[in-house]
Amino acid sequence: MSEKEGNIGYWYSLAAKTILKYQDCNTGLIPAHPGSDTWVRDCTYALHSVWALSLAFGKQDTGSPEYSELRSRTVRGVRGLLTSMMGQAGKVDKFIEQQCHLECLHAKYNTTTGLPVVGDAEWGHLQLDSTSLFILTLAQITASGLVVVQTSSEVQFIQKLVCYIHYAYRTPDFGVFERGDKNNRGIRELSACSVGMAKSALVAIRGLNLFGSDADKDAVIWVPPDMSRQCNRVLQNILPRGSSSKEYDSSTLSVLSYPAFAVEKTDLIQGCKRLLRENLRGRYGYKRFLLDGYKTVLEDTSRLHYNPGELKQFEGVECEWPLYLIYSWLDELFQGDAERAAADKSALDGLTLRDEEGFPLVPELYYVPRERVDAEKENRGSQDRVPGGKTPFIWAQSLYIVAGLVHNKHLTTEDIDPLNRRLAMRPRVAPPVQILLLSDTEECQEFAEVHQLPCLSIDNTNISVVMPTVVEKMWESLKVKRNTQSGVRQRVSSLRTSMLYQHLTHFYLSLPEYASKYSFYNFLDTEIMIQSTIARISYLSRNWMFPGQPVLAVLLTPDRCGEESMVRFLNSMKSGTILGVQVRLSSAEDVLDNGFKQWIPTAPATDPSAARRALRFRTSDSVSSLSEADTASSPTDLRERVAGVEGLEGKLEVLMEHYNTHQTLPERPLAVELYNKGLAAHNWKVARYCAAFHLLTHSSISEDVNHILVNQKQLSLGTGEGEETISQPPGTAEFIDALKRHSKEDIILFVLYQEVISYICQMIQGSISYFEGILRFRLDRLIRLVALEVTGSETDLPGLCKLTPIQLYRVISGLFGGVTRPEEGCSWGRRRRVDGVLNRVPANFQNHVYAILSRCHGIRAGTLLPSFPLVQEMTPGEPQFAIAVNNWLDKELSSQRRQLYIETIVVLGSTLKMISNLPDVVDLDHILEGAMSAFNNGNHGNDGNNKVSHDFLMTPPTGKCGTLSYIIEAIAQFC
Secondary structure: OOOOOOOHHHHHHHHHHHOHHHOOOOOOOOOOOOOOOEEHHHHHHHHHHHHHHHHHHHHHOOOOHHHHHHHHHHHHHHHHHHHHHHOOHHHHHHHHHHOOOOOOOOOEEOOOOOOEOOOOOOOOOOOHHHHHHHHHHHHHHHHOOOOOOOOHHHHHHHHHHHHHHOOHHHOOEOOOOOOOOOOOOOOOEOOHHHHHHHHHHHHHHOOOEOOOOOOOHHHEOOOOOOHHHHHHHHHHHHOOOOOOOOOOOHHHHHHHOOOOOOOOOHHHHHHHHHHHHHHHEEOOEEEOOOOOOOOOOOOOOOOOOOOOOHHHHHOOOOOEEHHHHHHHHHHHHHHOOHHHHHHHHHHHHOOOEEOOOOOEEOOOEEEOOHHHHHHHHHOOOOOOOEEEOOOOOHHHHHHHHHHHHHHOOOOOOOOOOOOOHHHOOOOOOOOOEEEEEEEOOHHHHHHHHHOOOOEEEOOOOOEEEEOHHHHHHHHHHHHHHHOOOOOOOOOOOOOHHHOEEEEOOEEEEEOOHHHOOOOOHHHHOHHHHHHHHHHHHHHHHHHOOOOOEOEEEEEEOHHHHOOHHHHHHHHHHHOOEEOOEEEEEOOHHHHHHHEOEEEOOOOOOOOHHHHHHHHOOOOOOOOHHHHOOOOOOOOHHHHHHHHOOOOHHHHHHHHHHHHHHHOOOOOHHHHHHHHHHHHHOOOHHHHHHHHHHOOOOOOOHHHHHHHHHHOOOEEEEOOHHHOEEEOOOOOHHHHHHHHHHOOOOOOOHHHHHHHHHHHHHHHHHHOHHHHOOEOEEEHHHHHHHHHHHHHOOOOOHHHHOOOOHHHHHHHHHHHHHOOOOHHHOOOHHHHHHHHHHHOEOOOOHHHHHHHHHOOOOEEEEOEEEEOOOHHHHOOOOOHHHHHHHHHHHOOOOOHHHHHHHHHHHHHHHHOHHHOOOOOOEEEHHHHHHHHHHHHHHHHOOOOOHHHHHHHHHHOOOOOOOOHHHHHHHHHHHHO
């Protein structure tokens, strides 16, 4: 510590010269650089140093004029941003309802007026990281004892901002760099920085009283329980990437450490930081991302976008930013690594410029001068750079002051993190999950007594048992109280149905959404229900974040109490653990003592008789969700024909014949009647087809689709030229229309698509590792693969429909998990077919493709994958490159041939260094033809081509006479 830096007055003087002097005296706003507009993000970061200085002076003398001034400036600055944003409250309402990027808060405002400065479509305004940073900062400042929010209307607006950001996990935006994808073409992306900052903001503001800890509860902010956990899951799946176009992104430093501390897994944090250091750090700071042309001398500043293939010229000369070295310095201070912190500070001392009084000024960036570009590209890091952009860069200058205050012991890390966000990565003790068994008949009560299970009648007076729809209304009542209701329907989430709701002295508890008889038909399978319950227990254990213990209600019904699987499941809970998760069979008293209680302003309007009808889970009951919408009679002749046929299968044949002949769906009441009889008889073929005849829709289908997509996977419906890829979250109506389009040729696909999606979603929730190497789920091909596995024919969908839901789930999970059918042993033909249908590629596959494309004009596998512009504007690890390669491979109709292409690429990529000259176009078909010819000569003499192709497909890659040896031989011949 130098003598002057050890004096807090030095840091005040530095802030006064570089930050405080630019704060507008009327609005309180601080511009991004002297004379410019105010960016929300930059201003918020600028206020971090003002706030930190106030804390430092407060530790020494709360009576000093600097202490009062800095506290006042902090409040004025945050309120200035709040006032500007409240001027666009209408946009917040519209965005919550529509999530349209043109109806969002602006990213910047006029510094002297606080008003917008550019139009809605004239800037990439949707920057959820910026709004989230503001909420996080407001929460931290409020927790430190400064009261910023002063009126109930301001509380309501902050509550709206929570609703504004809580779908960040599935909302692409323009991100920290304001231009979306790195080609600057206005394509919004799901970015790690936005998702991580939103997650941290939601956790920080939850339950915070904006008027102060002792004030009225009306200023307490509520946060939908599952939203931060959704952000957490998506963030973990995006990292270490920055977004779909940025393989590495220095902005993720702000979510790995100060200020967000959004990542909970220590190994993921360390791995990400290591990759950022290895790929982006230089002598002058960090590159923002690879192939970044911003502010380089090679950039054409006459246009905002880059032309196809233009990014390659920036490779190796991307600007380096001291800002991100300051983030690294702060991180080392929080980690307590004095040696590394000193090294970062020393590096920064050499990068800061000095004013006439010797105060350090942090420049925006360092660039390579034009005359040194070629030498720098030839030898990375060899050339001296010069400062560019704005000096001081106020965002960086502010964080430099914050880090300097901590480094020189004027503040501790605890001082600037009163909400303890830095502790997010500490191991969390998972609470036991309380299981509350419920019964609605004396028969079930007697069953529980025989098996010594605590069981509560739904007629009890302590806790009212309600359906999830009632919980949804309870949360809506909280929104109404906060004046934040929106037109967006929210799924009743796992965490919401696992807490008690309290109004006055009465309590309410919801069943999980799959417990109703109105659920999609697959949940009427007892084993699927049990599996869903186990998955819910696991989810609650991993994600519970409230005081007390989660509660999961399990309903006992007469038909299920008699099933052996249900008895085994209930007995397993008596052991105290299920799949390693601690569970506790609890009484009503235990639940009231240990459960988390959410206060609600008004008692829900419940209909006990309706709840009882929904709770009584008997497959013989009528499924009114199908029948209530249409009570008209079916045509007499069709009804008479159905009535005249014996057996459920025969009756179904009549309806199928009617549909195939007339291409019209049978009338609803007739199919509903047969649907219910099919469920009662456990005839799943009849139940599925009749559900399809009524276009039965899974109530959570759009949420399941969104869950798959935000986990960085895609879906496709249909096949051939009409195959439709879904890569962005659709609305429910939009997705149902897509289901209708792609089930015209075979109506059963309408429900099979939904059933398979629900199983994939459930597997993702259990473990994303099931799907390593898989980018897209091609549902039509997957369903037909299951049919082939089960019936021997990929067109036998009626045969597939005979499976119980749990059987279908197990076949699908077995395919993704690599389970081989016993009668086929380790058939490589089957394995190639399965991997081809699942779109699975091996580790490092994209690197092999990229390496090959870097040395030729393209790769042909039926169709051409050209190297331009892919290699010129993408890096091998970015998701967009993987998507481009996957789209090319998907043009091959044969799944087995697709896998042979992949095997050939891996071999070629692995031996590329030994090949001096590649042809202009690498033709994989020629290589495979040569390999099969050599295979034929070595093993089969002159057998026909079809026989050779079949035998080659059935041969393992390695071992004696493995296919790889013949592929290597062919590569040597053609390359």
